[in-house]
Amino acid sequence: MQTIRPILADNSTSISELKKNPMAVVEQGDGFPVAVLNRNQPVFYCVPADAYEVLMDKLEDIELASLVKERQNQPEIEVNINDL
Numbered sequence: 001m002q003t004i005r006p007i008l009a010d011n012s013t014s015i016s017e018l019k020k021n022p023m024a025v026v027e028q029g030d031g032f033p034v035a036v037l038n039r040n041q042p043v044f045y046c047v048p049a050d051a052y053e054v055l056m057d058k059l060e061d062i063e064l065a066s067l068v069k070e071r072q073n074q075p076e077i078e079v080n081i082n083d084l
Contacts, residue, residue: 007042009035018046 012035013025025034026048034046047055 002041005042007035007037009033009042009045011035012037012042013046014038015043022046 010032011029013028015036015038018025018036025036025046028034029046029048031048031051033048033051035042036044036046
């Protein structure tokens with residue numbers, strides 16, 4: 001039985017089309033991810049470099065926010081910059 005998987009992009013293409021002209025696929029995505037399908041199932045996403053960088057920045061922000069919340073109620077430690 002084949003699993004049905006959602007396509008998490010507004011644009012999609014086949015592996016065959018990607019092989020023919022990868023840069024055309026990226027350009028047709030207008031800066032957004034393109035789902036690459038094999039037998040009508042998504043196998044990976046082609047993400048432009050700018051979108052990937054934004055994604056990585058957002059993930060880092062989420063991780064930092066989680067760390068801040070985790071440490072929110074810890075006692076403060078006084079530090080003198082001259083002692084460092």
